[in-house]
Amino acid sequence: xxxxxxxxxxxxxxxxxxxxxxxxxxxxxxxxxxxxxxxxxxxxxxxxxxxxxxxxxxxxxxxxxxxxxxxxxxxxxxxxxxxxxxxxxxxxxxxxxxxxxxxxxxxxxxxxxxxxxxxxxxxxxxxxxxxxxxxxxxxxxxxxxxxxxxxxxxxxxxxxxxxxxxxxxxxxxxxxxxxxxxxxxxxxxxxxxxxxxxxxxxxxx
Numbered sequence: 001x002x003x004x005x006x007x008x009x010x011x012x013x014x015x016x017x018x019x020x021x022x023x024x025x026x027x028x029x030x031x032x033x034x035x036x037x038x039x040x041x042x043x044x045x046x047x048x049x050x051x052x053x054x055x056x057x058x059x060x061x062x063x064x065x066x067x068x069x070x071x072x073x074x075x076x077x078x079x080x081x082x083x084x085x086x087x088x089x090x091x092x093x094x095x096x097x098x099x100x101x102x103x104x105x106x107x108x109x110x111x112x113x114x115x116x117x118x119x120x121x122x123x124x125x126x127x128x129x130x131x132x133x134x135x136x137x138x139x140x141x142x143x144x145x146x147x148x149x150x151x152x153x154x155x156x157x158x159x160x161x162x163x164x165x166x167x168x169x170x171x172x173x174x175x176x177x178x179x180x181x182x183x184x185x186x187x188x189x190x191x192x193x194x195x196x197x198x199x200x201x202x203x204x205x
Contacts, residue, residue, distance in 0.1 A: 001025045001026070001027065001038075001039055001040070002019055002024055002025065002026040002027075002038075002039075002040045002041065002042055002200075002201070003026075003027060003028075003029050003034060003035060003038035003039075003040070003041050003042075004016055004019070004026055004027070004028045004029070004041075004042045004044065005029065005030070005035060005041060005042065005043045005044070005061065005065070005082075006028045006029060006030045007030060007045075007052065007055045007056050007059060007061060008055055009044075009045045009046060009047045009051075009052045009055065009081060010044030010045045010046055010047075010079070010080075010081070010082065011044065011046065011187070012028045012044060014187040014188070015042055015044050015079070015187050016028060017187070018186065018187045018193065018194060018197050019042070019197055019201060021194060021197075022194055022197040022198040022200075022201045022202075023198065023201060023202070024197070024200075024201035024202075026042070030059060030061070032059065032060040032061055032063065032064035033064070035061060035064040035065060035068060036063075036064040036065075036067040036068050037068070038068050038074055039074060039205070040074055040075045040076070040200075040204075040205045041065075041068060041069070041074060041075070041076040041077070042076070042077045042078075042079065042082070042200075043065075043076060043077070043078045043079070043082035043085065044078075044079045044080070044081075044082050044187075045078070045079060045080050045081025045082035045083075045084070045085065046080060046081055046147075047081060048092060048093060049081065049084060049085065049090035049092035049093055049095055049097070049105060049150065050090070050092060050093020050094070050095035051093065052081055052085060053085065053093075053095050053096070053097065056085075062098065065098065066098075069100065069178065069179065070100070073177070073178045074178065074205075075178045075179075075180070075200075075204050075205040076178065076179055076180070077134075077180045077181065077182070077200050078179075078180070078181035078182070079181070079182055079185060079186065079187070080147075080148060080182070080183060080184070080185055081148075082181065083152065083173075083174060083181030083182060083183055084097070084105040084150060084151075084152055084183075085097050085098050086098055086099075086100045086101045086103070086152075086174065086179060086181050087099075087101060087103040087104055087105045087152055088101075088102070088103065088104055089104050089105070090104070090105035090106075090150065091104075091105065091106050091107050091150065092105065092107070092150050100176070100179055101152075101154070101156070101159050101174050101176055101179065101181070102154065102155045102156035102159060103152045103153060103154040103155060103156070103159070103171070103174070104152070104153055104155070105150050105151070105152055105153075106150060106151065106153050107149060107150050108120060108149055108150070108151065108166070108167070110167060114167075116166065116167045118149045119147055119148055119149040120146050120147070120148055120149070120151075120166045121146065121147045122145070122146065122147075123143045123144065123145055123146075124143065124144065124146055124164050124165075124166070124172075124184075125141075125142070125143055125144075125164065126142070126144060126162040126163070126164050126172050126173065126184070127162060127163050127164065127165075127169075128161065128162045128173075129157075129160050129161060129162060129163065130161065132161055132175050132180075133199055133203040133204050134161070134173070134175065134180050134196060134199050134200060134203075134204065135161070135162070135173075135196070135199070136199055136203060137195065137199070138192060138195040138196070139191050139192055139195060142192040142195070143189070143192055144172075144182075144184035144185070144186070144189040144192055144193060144196075145184055145185050145188040145189045145193070146164070146166075146172075146183065146184045146185070147185070148183060151170040151171065151183060152170070152171045152174065152181075152183065153170070153171065154171050154174065158176075159174050159175065159176045160173075160174060161173035161174055161175040161180070164183070164184075170183075171183065172184060178205075180200070180204070182196065
């Protein structure tokens, strides 16, 4: 059973639906005791980094997540803002994150008049840096849906699972021990995203 963490910062219904479509079982919870005891978790997210961390702290979820992920080594998948929250710090609200990966979250910045826009929105490819169960057996030429104004910059290349280019390469997936994250939205990425979630359901944990 996958516990989808509900902290008022993500479309948890879409995440639950794609887990079920992938053949898994999922339920939504904001109960710290349930989260702390979870077998496997997904941390979705859309919105503001600092406010998201405030919600997690205010609901007692940070300690619960640390118990599940750091102490018990339960697998977790962070999606978009959920992955960014794994980092140590974000420019968005000048806030500290969970600190699970050696990374920072920074804003896209482009020269005035540039054709490049922020947020980075729409379909894009990923360039895996290594083999990993999360990326196995995906459909040919996989493309994923992105919508974000901030991105993760890693201080440890060993934790980078994939990069994507928007002006310059940025980290679009991370993996470390029992922790996985994607900057893109698998739940919005049709059959390509379904492959990611199926791998999380079947091959991880």
